[in-house]
Amino acid sequence: ECDVLTKDAYDVSAYHVPVRLFYPSLPDASIVQTEQTPLPVMLYFHGGGGTAGSVSVYHQILCRLAKHTGHIIVAPEYRLAPENPYPCGQNDACTALLRLPALLAHHHISTNKLVVAGDSHGGALVTNLLRDPRIIKSGIINDISAQVLIYPSVDFTMSCPSIEKYANGYLLSQARIN
Numbered sequence: 264e265c266d267v268l269t270k271d272a273y274d275v276s277a278y279h280v281p282v283r284l285f286y287p288s289l290p291d292a293s294i295v296q297t298e299q300t301p302l303p304v305m306l307y308f309h310g311g312g313g314t315a316g317s318v319s320v321y322h323q324i325l326c327r328l329a330k331h332t333g334h335i336i337v338a339p340e341y342r343l344a345p346e347n348p349y350p351c352g353q354n355d356a357c358t359a360l361l362r363l364p365a366l367l368a369h370h371h372i373s374t375n376k377l378v379v380a381g382d383s384h385g386g387a388l389v390t391n392l393l394r395d396p397r398i399i400k401s402g403i404i405n406d407i408s409a410q411v412l413i414y415p416s417v418d419f420t421m422s423c424p425s426i427e428k429y430a431n432g433y434l435l436s437q438a439r440i441n
Contacts, residue, residue: 278342278351278355278358280339280340280341280355280358280359280362281318281339281340282318282337282338282339282340282359282366283318283325283337283338283340284335284336284337284338284370285325285326285328285329285335285336285338286329286335287302287329287330287332287333287334287335288330301373301374301375302333302334302335302372302374303332303333303334303335303374303375303376303377303378304334304335304336304337304363304367304372304374304376304377304378305328305332305334305335305336305337305377305378305379305380305411306337306339306359306360306363306377306378306379306380307325307328307336307337307338307380307381307385308338308339308341308356308380308381308382308384308385308386308388308389309321309338309381309382309385310381310382310383310384310385310386310413310414310416311343311383311384311385312383312384312416312440313343313344313349313352313384313387314343314344314345315343316343316384317340318338318339318340321338325338334376334378335372335374337359337363337366339355339356339359341355341356341359341388342355352384352388353388353391353392353395356388356389356391356392357392357395357397357398360379360392360398360403361397361398361401361403363377363403364403364406376408376409377406377407377408378407378408378409378410378411379392379393379407379409379410379411380409380410380411380412380413381411381412381413381415382412382413382414382415383413383414383415383416384416385413385415386412386413386414386415386416386417387415387416387417387419389410389411389412389415390410390412390415390417393407393410414435416440421440421441
């Protein structure tokens with residue numbers, strides 16, 4: 264089992280993006296960390312079509328992901344539509360990535376392996392994020408060793424042949440995503 268060690272927030276005037284950190288195993292609480300602990304880190308964006316889902320809903324999945332990959336998982340609670348229309352969620356993803364180095368330093372975590380990942384809508388956030396001029400200009404993109412997309416929702420026009428080819432017989436049907 265995995266425990267959530269902390270909840271933190273990024274400093275943004277419009278919205279403080281809360282995050283949860285999931286460790287592969289919790290550090291010994293009796294040991295005061297004074298030096299950086301080198302562990303791989305994964306910034307993970309949950310799915311839910313941009314309108315549902317949360318870090319709380321994904322809690323068990325994120326615990327298992329941390330345990331089985333050996334990564335510290337940083338999971339932002341980005342804003343959802345329709346209450347927060349585009350580009351709120353995308354801006355939150357950008358803020359999460361840009362503020363990640365400060366968050367890691369605050370928790371005495373160093374990494375030489377930064378993975379950015381997401382499923383469904385979270386995968387869409389990742390694909391857009393890594394092309395975002397703010398991210399490219401910041402230089403943090405050079406620290407990313409991998410991008411992991413799990414059934415990403417990346418065809419917003421829904422015009423690719425796979426929409427028709429895989430319309431039925433799978434968990435998410437064409438009728439549900441229209």
